[in-house]
Amino acid sequence: TGMENTFERKKHIRFFTRILQILPSRYAILDTSRLTVAFFALSGLGVLDALDAIPDKDKQEIIEWIYTLQVVGNKASDMETTNNYDCSHIAMTYTGLASLLILGDDLRRVNKHACLEGIKALQLPDGSFKSSYDGSENDMRFIYCACCVCTMLDDFSAINQATATNFIMKSLCHDGAFGQGPGHESHGGSTYCACASLQLMGRLTTTLSPKQLKRLEYWCISRQRNGFNGRPHKDDDTCYSFWVGASLKILGIFDLVDFKENENFVLSTQDIIVGGFAKWPQINPGNIFAADALHSYMGVCGLALMSLHSLQPVDPTLNISERARLHMQTLHE
Amino acid sequence: MSSSSDEEEVYQFYRDRAEWSDVKPIPQDDGASPVVQIAYSDKFKDAFDYFRAILHTNEKSERALELTQTAISLNPANYTVWQFRRVILQHLKKDISEEMNYLSKIIKEQPKNYQVWHHRRALVEWSRDSSKELEFTEKIIKLDQKNYHAWQHRQWVIQEFKLWDNELTFVDSLLEQDLRNNSAWNERYFIIENTTGFTDQVVNSEIQYAISKIDIATKNESAWSYLRGVLGDRSLTWSKELRDQVTAWRNDGLKSPYLVAILIDFYEEDLENKKCNVGETLGKVKELCNELANETDTIRRKYWKYVLHRLIKEYQENEP
Numbered sequence: 001t002g003m004e005n006t007f008e009r010k011k012h013i014r015f016f017t018r019i020l021q022i023l024p025s026r027y028a029i030l031d032t033s034r035l036t037v038a039f040f041a042l043s044g045l046g047v048l049d050a051l052d053a054i055p056d057k058d059k060q061e062i063i064e065w066i067y068t069l070q071v072v073g074n075k076a077s078d079m080e081t082t083n084n085y086d087c088s089h090i091a092m093t094y095t096g097l098a099s100l101l102i103l104g105d106d107l108r109r110v111n112k113h114a115c116l117e118g119i120k121a122l123q124l125p126d127g128s129f130k131s132s133y134d135g136s137e138n139d140m141r142f143i144y145c146a147c148c149v150c151t152m153l154d155d156f157s158a159i160n161q162a163t164a165t166n167f168i169m170k171s172l173c174h175d176g177a178f179g180q181g182p183g184h185e186s187h188g189g190s191t192y193c194a195c196a197s198l199q200l201m202g203r204l205t206t207t208l209s210p211k212q213l214k215r216l217e218y219w220c221i222s223r224q225r226n227g228f229n230g231r232p233h234k235d236d237d238t239c240y241s242f243w244v245g246a247s248l249k250i251l252g253i254f255d256l257v258d259f260k261e262n263e264n265f266v267l268s269t270q271d272i273i274v275g276g277f278a279k280w281p282q283i284n285p286g287n288i289f290a291a292d293a294l295h296s297y298m299g300v301c302g303l304a305l306m307s308l309h310s311l312q313p314v315d316p317t318l319n320i321s322e323r324a325r326l327h328m329q330t331l332h333e
Numbered sequence: 334m335s336s337s338s339d340e341e342e343v344y345q346f347y348r349d350r351a352e353w354s355d356v357k358p359i360p361q362d363d364g365a366s367p368v369v370q371i372a373y374s375d376k377f378k379d380a381f382d383y384f385r386a387i388l389h390t391n392e393k394s395e396r397a398l399e400l401t402q403t404a405i406s407l408n409p410a411n412y413t414v415w416q417f418r419r420v421i422l423q424h425l426k427k428d429i430s431e432e433m434n435y436l437s438k439i440i441k442e443q444p445k446n447y448q449v450w451h452h453r454r455a456l457v458e459w460s461r462d463s464s465k466e467l468e469f470t471e472k473i474i475k476l477d478q479k480n481y482h483a484w485q486h487r488q489w490v491i492q493e494f495k496l497w498d499n500e501l502t503f504v505d506s507l508l509e510q511d512l513r514n515n516s517a518w519n520e521r522y523f524i525i526e527n528t529t530g531f532t533d534q535v536v537n538s539e540i541q542y543a544i545s546k547i548d549i550a551t552k553n554e555s556a557w558s559y560l561r562g563v564l565g566d567r568s569l570t571w572s573k574e575l576r577d578q579v580t581a582w583r584n585d586g587l588k589s590p591y592l593v594a595i596l597i598d599f600y601e602e603d604l605e606n607k608k609c610n611v612g613e614t615l616g617k618v619k620e621l622c623n624e625l626a627n628e629t630d631t632i633r634r635k636y637w638k639y640v641l642h643r644l645i646k647e648y649q650e651n652e653p
Contacts, residue, residue, distance in 0.1 A: 020368055025372045027371050028371055031408050032413070034368070035369075134412075134413070134416045180481070180485065183523045184488065231516075233515055258633075
């Protein structure tokens with residue numbers, strides 16, 4: 001086809017900086033997850049080593065905006081809120097804290113106690129987490145968010161690690177990988193959340209037996225066809241180059257991946273006109289599978305895991321750059 | 334566009350509706366310098382300004398219910414709108430089956446949205462009426478055989494209301510259409526685990542089942558995973574039939590990477606149990622790993638070399 005698979009660095013930087021500004025009205029369905037979109041853009045720029053594309057004044061404004069989203073009172077605590085439904089969302093808490101770290105903030109204005117109480121209130125008796133106090137679905141994603149928040153605030157006391165671990169293990173499938181919950185099909189996303197959560201809790205190798213680890217390794221490495229898929233017999237999708245790639249990194253065998261095929265696939269999903277990545281290859285311009293923030297971020301991280309294109313190394317557990325993680329560690333000292 | 338008839342409805346902004354004139358809309362407070370702004374349409378801004386207002390006063394009326402419907406149509410992922418809608422439905426003691434009809438239409442349009450499925454589960458928990466759930470999830474699965482939400486909901490309904498009876502038949506019909514439907518294989522495991530359990534007898538019959546499916550498609554990862562999975566904590570060598578079948582397939586010249594992988598695992602068990610000549614067995618393993626790395630599973634060549642190295646390291650050192 002004569003398509004060049006060059007890494008469109010400048011276009012991706014512009015893609016992410018545009019997202020931080022304004023999205024067209026058709027993105028209204030992202031209204032309740034804007035902070036996660038901001039995270040994809042900020043962390044994406046971080047991994048691209050292009051945070052300087054954001055002027056310092058704008059960085060400060062972004063930090064201010066994130067802090068306006070902090071909910072200090074909610075039904076889990078006695079403090080006042082603006083209305084009865086102004087409660088936090090666990091994924092926003094994770095991406096909000098991560099974004100602050102990426103921007104170099106010192107988290108001093110985070111009400112650590114309220115934040116952790118809020119997380120604590122979301123854990124269910126079976127060990128899993130829901131996303132908001134008013135009620136939502138509960139699954140592996142939110143255990144991961146909880147573990148990330150505890151890691152970033154350097155405090156695991158608010159969550160019951162034993163029951164969380166129990167839920168994770170109950171979600172281990174017959175094929176050796178993890179579903180979203182007990183009985184559910186194993187999946188690249190939930191497998192990532194399970195591995196990363198166990199690793200963040202420091203329990204990966206003490207919870208999974210050598211036999212279980214071997215089966216998990218085999219399942220993860222079997223997800224590669226060219227890029228990676230999230231379940232057997234499904235198509236390759238850019239985001240799994242991160243979800244499964246990072247799982248393999250956590251398991252210590254990422255180097256066994258076929259880097260060239262993985263890279264070729266991820267690059268084929270680039271939108272060479274507007275920048276960013278889509279889930280599937282761009283067969284022609286204006287493809288209906290448009291680049292979106294999530295796949296763009298995961299595409300960049302999928303490449304970063306392979307240390308390609310001068311990308312910053314990514315911490316596979318927190319899903320932020322190593323640099324941001326190091327900044328976090330200095331705050332804990 | 335045809336000229337308006339009596340039935341045609343023209344959308345009215347809430348600010349123009351007389352019956353809403355008592356309500357003061359609350360604009361979004363997005364802070365001084367909002368990030369990832371969305372260029373909301375006028376319709377969106379208007380509806381959500383009024384939604385914020387009724388949320389603030391906690392108004393649980395018919396008109397509030399209608400407003401949540403508008404808000405949902407504009408952003409079906411707004412979990413606060415769905416939550417408040419549930420509060421209103423309960424307060425007004427609304428007919429759940431009517432709500433379910435409305436919801437089913439939305440799920441068909443947005444089958445991968447988490448909030449709509451959570452709402453469905455909430456309604457079923459509330460009504461304790463599971464009578465439509467198998468039929469509905471089947472409809473969604475027919476449109477997208479691997480829709481994760483549909484399968485999750487289906488599993489929940491089956492487990493909660495003990496609707497196990499016909500599920501194996503359903504799974505079989507899906508596998509008839511697509512033997513590689515991993516969701517269907519997972520469902521099979523789920524049913525058996527929660528009904529008969531994997532007793533020795535059941536494990537043997539499930540091994541036969543998997544073998545019969547592998548005979549049709551020898552490179553079906555789902556079938557091979559199932560085969561290993563039903564053994565549970567049992568070793569591979571627990572089933573003599575399995576070993577015999579795997580050996581027979583190999584002797585027939587079958588080179589499926591999954592067959593070879595399981596053969597390697599059989600040899601690993603032999604090494605573990607000290608039931609073989611170490612040098613000879615490692616030689617066979619080497620042959621198989623090389624076949625995978627160089628011929629039949631080249632994308633994983635580094636992995637198969639790692640597997641070989643791991644086994645050699647573990648067992649060759651102990652050779653006198």
